[in-house]
Amino acid sequence: MTPTRIKLDRGRGALGPALELVHTGRAPTRAVLTTELGVTRATAGAVATELQALGLITVDPRPHAASGAQGRPSHRLDIAADGPVVLAVQVHADGYRVALVGLGGRIVATAPACMTVDADPARIIGDAVAAGAELLAATGRRCLGAGLAVPSAVAEPEGTALNPLHVAWPAGARVHDIFRDCLAAAGIGVPGRCGNDVNLAALAEHRHGAGQGSQHLLCVATGHRGVGGALVLDGRLHTGSAGLALEVGHLIVDPAGRACHCGARGCLDVETDPLALLETAGVTPDPALSPLDQARALLGEGHPAEPGTRQAVEQLVDRLGQGLATMVNVLNPDRIILGGLHQSLLAAAPERLRSVVADRSLWGRSGSVPILPCSLGHNSLVGAAELAWQPVLDDPATALAVR
Amino acid sequence: MTPTRIKLDRGRGALGPALELVHTGRAPTRAVLTTELGVTRATAGAVATELQALGLITVDPRPHAASGAQGRPSHRLDIAADGPVVLAVQVHADGYRVALVGLGGRIVATAPACMTVDADPARIIGDAVAAGAELLAATGRRCLGAGLAVPSAVAEPEGTALNPLHVAWPAGARVHDIFRDCLAAAGIGVPGRCGNDVNLAALAEHRHGAGQGSQHLLCVATGHRGVGGALVLDGRLHTGSAGLALEVGHLIVDPAGRACHCGARGCLDVETDPLALLETAGVTPDPALSPLDQARALLGEGHPAEPGTRQAVEQLVDRLGQGLATMVNVLNPDRIILGGLHQSLLAAAPERLRSVVADRSLWGRSGSVPILPCSLGHNSLVGAAELAWQPVLDDPATALAVR
DNA sequence: CGGATTTGTTTCACGGCTGCACAAAGTGAG
């Protein structure tokens, strides 16, 4: 009988930012949400109510515990335990991984890891998406999007994989179209988005891992072969004008170094990847094993005892430091996160790496940037989910309303 | 007698974007403003009226001429001829320049160029600001801000000049504080902002010159000594987390090259600046003259005839191309603008430079980025003005209301 | 001169937000 019933549609503009705050764990309570959003309590209340009505979060009036602070305890904001999910797929050199990921980067369900390689990307991606469809059917969760991480540069806006060497795909494979077709074939009526695995790992680390709070996050990681880089600026991936930025593998880090297929000598790629460590340490790589695993085995727990290995590590650390310093001079990040073998090199000789970066970068200040290891288990997978969540984070009401 | 009189304060939110469109010449008429803003004609009309009321633009009902198009001609939008200005100061190796700059990057008044150098930045900046105060008094224009361009990296947020070598200032000079104090001493009650000259030149080129429309603009330029870089992302300067990004002078472009004071060999700085050209061409530089002028004189009009010079030019072009390719791989810009000697090198051997960049960058596509020369006369000076205009462009109503 | 077309103007409505007043829920001192 009340004249104005649905007047609760307040707070549409702040919905996206609010959801992002909860998603990244920066708004555990409604009071924090209010201050972080910079709005009034009334607005924050309307926004929280709306997000709860959308089934994305829960608002719990009971406080977290004895907060210890004075005043009325604030309502807790949690991600809805039975809320919607997105489908995340990561293709890597040895196979693929599939998972359903909820808000907050939480992996809700995982398919058994598959260790299959196939020169036809449609087969691999099709299998992965089919596994995802099974997961969705088994869990009964609503799916809002899908993301795919591939170990290759992905050109935008076409969505083609330019150098999918690790997975033996043809260069220029139209992974975006393939992914979309596979989703349609599996009956998952959501849009799919693709990205480079290191880029997506950086995004995941920024949202949920060691990159939280960084404004200019640089991420560098080795896969089995070669080096990838990524930059997250103000919370958004910077992929350049055509998706090809942060191709840092061919920065020259040792003028007298190995010859690279690119024509130059001493590229970061050939000087600091797993094969480089094996070769420098005088170990013949076993082609049946992953170079990354072999290199990590060589490093062992902490500092390797063997002098030859130790010297090889120091050489790689120096080369990596030179490369990072160059990136610091160009990009001036406020934090650096290392993954893959680079993460292990950091663990093996943290002080040496930091001092090389500081010495080789122009300003002591920019060179003293913190260098941290990755902190998430499956950061590329979670990053693929972030890609899928993005439309929801940008405009929750519209993204939830479409179907 | 009308009940609602001052109801014209509509359109505050779109005010900034609208002014920016007029400022950059992208909204010559009200109809274009409407489509560019993506709002209704009513909103665009209110916005235009408001900007006119603020004295920033004029709305002329008479069309530009015989437009040739059908329908009612749209009202012209012009920058107010007697509108407010900002004070722009550029300090360079030989002295300083002072100007009053209106919207649209138009230089309204200029003080006579001063050719004085002084190891005390406060003296130089003080003289320049005093000259600016005279200009303001003589023209009677309202001043809304002040910008200063210096030939040095400027650390943010402190505003210290880290390497003001060209001007013989002490490293770490607090140019921001000095500028602010000088403005106060001269009775110009506006905030001052400082920036690196190449950064500001890039900003000016993006707003009013060869960089218009670019989303990822890379700018590289030589001064008298050394190389500077700048990146304009989506219309905003990217200066990194501490203002120190795009320090591209020490990218390694020739492993067998000259020793650099940074400790490495073959840095872009020592391989492609004016002194490098003179040295490579076998010319002894005259310390009394500017190295840039001497290098340009060597190049002459177009292609130099002398074989030794020609060879030197090709070597520098190759080195520059290697450096640009490295930046392309890291930043993936959609356009490159060259200034200083690099601009002259581009003019002397455009095809060679473009092919080197394409060959040395990883993807043919990203390597085929357009490379253009600077197109503005005093781009650092205009860029300093852009810095000062920024608060007005962000929120015209507030910026105009303060005094 | 009269459609056709495009643009400027007026009016109305509405959605998102702020500001304010008040209620609710805790802490801490006596």
Next chain:
DNA sequence: CTCACTTTGTGCAGCCGTGAAACAAATCCG
């Protein structure tokens, strides 16, 4: 235990910016 105090949630009035729609104005074209 009670009462001040602090902090947070909620309801209500109102403002401000924008969109939608109808109308008026200005030019081209036949």
